[in-house]
Amino acid sequence: MKVRAYAARSAESPLAPWEVERRNPGDTDVRIRIEHCGICHSDIHFARNEWQFTTYPCVPGHEIVGRVAEVGRRVSRYKAGDLVGVGCFVDSCRTCGSCRDGLENYCESGPRMTYGSFEADGTTPTYGGYATEIVVDERFVLRIPEGLDPVAAAPLLCAGITTYSPLRHVGVTAGTRVAVMGLGGLGHMGVKLAASFGAEVTVLSHSASKKADALRLGAHEFVQTSSADALVALAGRFDVILDTVSAPHDMNGPLGCLRRDGTLILVGAPPEPMAIAGFPLIFGRRRIVGSLVGGLPETQEMLDHCARHGIVSDIERIAPEQINEAYDRAVRGDVKFRFVIDCTKF
Ligand SMILES: [Zn+2]
Numbered sequence: 001m002k003v004r005a006y007a008a009r010s011a012e013s014p015l016a017p018w019e020v021e022r023r024n025p026g027d028t029d030v031r032i033r034i035e036h037c038g039i040c041h042s043d044i045h046f047a048r049n050e051w052q053f054t055t056y057p058c059v060p061g062h063e064i065v066g067r068v069a070e071v072g073r074r075v076s077r078y079k080a081g082d083l084v085g086v087g088c089f090v091d092s093c094r095t096c097g098s099c100r101d102g103l104e105n106y107c108e109s110g111p112r113m114t115y116g117s118f119e120a121d122g123t124t125p126t127y128g129g130y131a132t133e134i135v136v137d138e139r140f141v142l143r144i145p146e147g148l149d150p151v152a153a154a155p156l157l158c159a160g161i162t163t164y165s166p167l168r169h170v171g172v173t174a175g176t177r178v179a180v181m182g183l184g185g186l187g188h189m190g191v192k193l194a195a196s197f198g199a200e201v202t203v204l205s206h207s208a209s210k211k212a213d214a215l216r217l218g219a220h221e222f223v224q225t226s227s228a229d230a231l232v233a234l235a236g237r238f239d240v241i242l243d244t245v246s247a248p249h250d251m252n253g254p255l256g257c258l259r260r261d262g263t264l265i266l267v268g269a270p271p272e273p274m275a276i277a278g279f280p281l282i283f284g285r286r287r288i289v290g291s292l293v294g295g296l297p298e299t300q301e302m303l304d305h306c307a308r309h310g311i312v313s314d315i316e317r318i319a320p321e322q323i324n325e326a327y328d329r330a331v332r333g334d335v336k337f338r339f340v341i342d343c344t345k346f
């Protein structure tokens with residue numbers, strides 16, 4: 001079954017219309033008519049081969065929201081018309097320890113990513129959500145709760161769970177002092193989610209121009225950190241720092257802002273290795289942890305939490321022909337805070 005899509009044909013070429021082949025739905029598959037797909041920074045890295053493992057053509061997109069069009073005969077969780085989502089992965093081995101723990105994102109064989117990976121047959125490339133339809137096993141489909149704006153909910157499938165999962169994992173709760181570094185797609189979700197857990201949220205940014213947005217999104221405080229003195233003044237202040245900065249940056253100054261046993265969560269992925277000094281870790285027994293999206297049960301929990309708290313992404317909706325311009329603007333940080341493609345217009 002051929003469906004319309006947008007694809008990159010090489011690292012240099014802009015994304016352009018293409019047709020992608022979707023499998024016929026099997027017994028446990030759901031065929032989804034895609035309505036909205038967010039543009040994640042990973043899409044841009046991938047389409048432009050900035051991580052150097054892209055194969056072409058490449059159809060990005062892993063913040064997918066749509067309606068169920070058809071279900072296989074053994075599908076029990078969904079029926080035609082349901083509003084559903086698909087995030088960063090569409091399958092996993094289902095049998096390893098991580099999969100059994102509902103942490104398919106950490107599948108020991110590697111989760112089958114929504115794009116740039118292979119289907120369960122090991123040979124058919126996966127193509128993502130910049131398309132009119134996708135076919136996914138029901139086990140890897142999420143329910144979008146009623147009451148969430150489906151357009152603005154799309155980025156929850158990556159940016160939302162990427163920040164929700166580690167904040168929960170390190171125990172952020174009422175009164176936890178959380179700093180968020182970087183106020184982009186990830187950072188703005190981190191602020192909203194941490195605030196919804198009752199945390200005391202501070203945004204750290206080089207740019208004073210982010211202050212009004214930070215406070216509007218729910219931060220209690222904003223600190224401009226362009227001078228080294230600004231970080232020194234925050235020494236020992238935070239329980240948790242959520243570092244969403246995707247460009248190379250100094251981590252040692254921020255580490256010093258953690259209290260004893262504090263944790264810096266790394267979710268931005270600068271392409272270059274970063275220099276970590278030993279002393280800020282050793283003095284204060286501080287930790288750095290990484291985190292990759294979340295498993296299926298936790299992703300559903302996050303969506304339900306967002307519905308209860310009225311949390312969605314701040315978005316700018318675009319037509320498919322604006323994708324390339326949106327990529328350039330996203331790289332410049334010129335978006336508040338996520339682009340979402342209208343996939344009914346492909
Ligand atoms: Zn993403």
Ligand SMILES: [Zn+2]
Nearest residue numbers: 093096099107
């Ligand atoms: Zn597994």
